[in-house]
Amino acid sequence: MPELPEVETIVRALAPRLQGERIVGAEYWPSRVFRGELPPDLKGAQVIRVRRHGKFVVADMDRGFLGIHLGMTGKLLFDVAPHKHTRAVWEFAGFRLSLEDIRQFGRVLWGEQLPESIAALGPDPLEVSREEFIERARQRRMPIKALLLNQRVLRGMGNIYTDELLFRARLHPAERTDGLSRTVLARTWEAMRGLLEEAIAKGGSSISDYVNTAGEKGTFQLAHRVYAREGEPCLVCGSPIERIVLLQRGTHFCPRCQRR
Numbered sequence: 168m169p170e171l172p173e174v175e176t177i178v179r180a181l182a183p184r185l186q187g188e189r190i191v192g193a194e195y196w197p198s199r200v201f202r203g204e205l206p207p208d209l210k211g212a213q214v215i216r217v218r219r220h221g222k223f224v225v226a227d228m229d230r231g232f233l234g235i236h237l238g239m240t241g242k243l244l245f246d247v248a249p250h251k252h253t254r255a256v257w258e259f260a261g262f263r264l265s266l267e268d269i270r271q272f273g274r275v276l277w278g279e280q281l282p283e284s285i286a287a288l289g290p291d292p293l294e295v296s297r298e299e300f301i302e303r304a305r306q307r308r309m310p311i312k313a314l315l316l317n318q319r320v321l322r323g324m325g326n327i328y329t330d331e332l333l334f335r336a337r338l339h340p341a342e343r344t345d346g347l348s349r350t351v352l353a354r355t356w357e358a359m360r361g362l363l364e365e366a367i368a369k370g371g372s373s374i375s376d377y378v379n380t381a382g383e384k385g386t387f388q389l390a391h392r393v394y395a396r397e398g399e400p401c402l403v404c405g406s407p408i409e410r411i412v413l414l415q416r417g418t419h420f421c422p423r424c425q426r427r
Contacts, residue, residue: 169237170325173371180380182217189213192258199271206277221322238272240376288322300356312340330419334393339427393419
């Protein structure tokens with residue numbers, strides 16, 4: 168599933184091409200991504216701003232918004248021909264944007280404003296201050312991985328980057344937040360910022376289906392230190408990377424570098 172760095176990569180490619188442009192036509196194919204109702208064609212609507220809200224791509228327009236969550240296999244691609252996995256095409260002057268989704272776990276929203284359940288998600292990991300992060304963590308009693316995955320605490324983190332972050336912060340995924348010092352939480356905040364910025368710079372992680380708007384894969388998966396490396400030696404200490412199930416999620420960590 169595309170997480171914050173992948174969605175940010177897509178938004179940074181969409182923004183300069185879409186902002187200020189008007190939709191000249193749209194075509195939709197019945198799909199679960201629309202949750203039973205096809206969007207309006209939006210013909211004539213002008214895109215004012217393209218932004219990321221957690222894992223959503225949001226296009227603010229002069230009449231409402233369009234929001235897209237890519238789910239597991241969603242892709243937003245410029246100038247490709249429609250095929251059996253195409254769910255929507257938006258035409259602009261001189262180019263088109265297509266939404267493809269094989270498994271249809273994505274979601275398309277539209278309306279006057281974001282639903283409250285989405286608008287009220289926690290702060291963005293790239294924008295939250297050190298102090299706010301520390302306070303949010305200390306207010307809760309839960310495993311640190313649960314905290315990072317809780318979209319009401321932080322919006323946009325997912326399984327890949329949570330595992331990678333906890334390795335960089337030298338924290339066991341099951342370590343409880345109420346037992347962590349301010350120093351440790353500050354270190355975690357710094358590691359989070361650095362990790363996400365590095366991943367964005369490398370176009371995100373292409374584990375299976377993810378590609379950018381040009382159909383190109385990211386390269387940050389080559390820099391993963393624990394995620395999907397079960398049984399391989401830790402790049403720091405040489406211990407085999409372990410995988411456990413925590414919070415019903417496959418969780419990767421180094422048993423030596425991330426001792427409880």
